[in-house]
Amino acid sequence: MKWRIKPRINTQFLQRARMSKHRENISISQLPHEFNEPVEFAIIGGTGLYDLPHLTPVARLTISTPWGHPSSPITISRNEEGFPIAFLARHGHHHDLLPSDVPSRANIAALKKIGVRAIVAFSAVGSLQQEIKPRDFVLPTQIIDRTKGIRPSTFFEKGFVAHAMFGEPFDLKLNKLIADNIPTSGFLDSHENKEGKPIFHTKQHTHKGEDLTVVCMEGPQFSTRAESKLYRSWGGSVINMSVLPEAKLAREAEIAYQMICMSTDYDSWNESEEPVTVETVVGNLKANSANAAKLTLELVKLISKEFSTNSLGIGEDLKGSMKYSVSTNPNAVSKELLQKMHYLFPGYWPVH
Ligand SMILES: CSC[C@H]1O[C@H](OP(=O)(O)O)[C@H](O)[C@@H]1O
Numbered sequence: 190m191k192w193r194i195k196p197r198i199n200t201q202f203l204q205r206a207r208m209s210k211h212r213e214n215i216s217i218s219q220l221p222h223e224f225n226e227p228v229e230f231a232i233i234g235g236t237g238l239y240d241l242p243h244l245t246p247v248a249r250l251t252i253s254t255p256w257g258h259p260s261s262p263i264t265i266s267r268n269e270e271g272f273p274i275a276f277l278a279r280h281g282h283h284h285d286l287l288p289s290d291v292p293s294r295a296n297i298a299a300l301k302k303i304g305v306r307a308i309v310a311f312s313a314v315g316s317l318q319q320e321i322k323p324r325d326f327v328l329p330t331q332i333i334d335r336t337k338g339i340r341p342s343t344f345f346e347k348g349f350v351a352h353a354m355f356g357e358p359f360d361l362k363l364n365k366l367i368a369d370n371i372p373t374s375g376f377l378d379s380h381e382n383k384e385g386k387p388i389f390h391t392k393q394h395t396h397k398g399e400d401l402t403v404v405c406m407e408g409p410q411f412s413t414r415a416e417s418k419l420y421r422s423w424g425g426s427v428i429n430m431s432v433l434p435e436a437k438l439a440r441e442a443e444i445a446y447q448m449i450c451m452s453t454d455y456d457s458w459n460e461s462e463e464p465v466t467v468e469t470v471v472g473n474l475k476a477n478s479a480n481a482a483k484l485t486l487e488l489v490k491l492i493s494k495e496f497s498t499n500s501l502g503i504g505e506d507l508k509g510s511m512k513y514s515v516s517t518n519p520n521a522v523s524k525e526l527l528q529k530m531h532y533l534f535p536g537y538w539p540v541h
Pocket residue numbers: 234235236237279280288311312313314408429430431432467470
């Protein structure tokens with residue numbers, strides 16, 4: 190095993206990014222704080238993705254929900270056709286929220302409130318499989334929960350009980366739309382590394398159509414080698430600290446949700462590599478930022494086209510699903526709780 194201390198990454202990159210963010214903040218803070226159209230599509234940015242640099246911002250919304258404030262104000266941008274897209278930085282614009290402290294309920298509730306019916310969430314992940322190289326992209330289809338139960342993971346609570354379906358944790362239609370339309374090879378640029386061009390891994394393109402599974406751990410420390418090997422033995426493909434409870438809450442809010450993972454390291458299982466560090470993660474994210482931007486633009490084009498025709502009916506099957514997932518008789522639910530739920534589900538359970 191190599192225990193070499195790596196040279197530090199060029200921190201000028203981070204300083205430059207912060208300075209351009211400062212410049213950008215000056216104009217962004219002048220954006221209107223209202224937007225009077227429904228915004229049906231949102232992108233949640235993870236580590237290294239703190240804005241949508243190739244789209245034109247038109248509004249910046251500060252939203253308060255019954256579950257508190259989101260991680261960041263929500264920026265609304267338009268693409269060339271005028272299609273509005275919401276963007277939220279999961280860890281805040283300055284990345285000052287630990288994975289365990291991300292206010293996921295407020296994030297999802299705020300997006301629901303502005304009309305969002307589909308979310309694509311980006312995440313930097315460690316690879317648990319040799320064939321998923323750092324800088325590859327992965328469209329996961331399954332999740333293993335290794336969080337520690339300290340993150341609020343439901344909108345429901347004592348006094349109002351509900352159980353959402355979660356066997357398919359990602360939205361199958363959204364997954365298919367992306368998998369069928371984003372080229373799995375040849376579309377992304379290589380980075381002069383010996384491993385060749387990055388690949389976009391999807392279930393449809395694995396040998397036997399196997400699931401691609403994201404393990405979600407609590408963090409903030411990375412996994413030990415023994416844990417990393419355990420997750421491989423469970424069939425994990427990649428690992429992060431973010432997909433939960435985000436995916437669960439999106440399901441409860443009846444929003445179609447899919448994550449796109451950007452592989453940044455081999456976690457700690459691979460004894461021919463050094464165990465993961467933040468420097469490795471940030472270094473690979475930086476090298477891959479042009480590909481991430483390319484992917485984001487393609488995605489917005491794809492979704493805006495789909496939403497203009499509604500040919501797949503993304504999110505249609507989720508509509509009304511929570512109404513029939515409650516166990517408690519709504520007549521026995523307190524007025525206070527019903528009012529809270531009204532924020533997410535207007536008209537489902539009238540306040541008596
Ligand atoms: C900075 S490495 C660990 C950090 O990166 C990932 O964040 P995100 O999913 O928001 O891109 C991972 O989940 C951890 O939170």
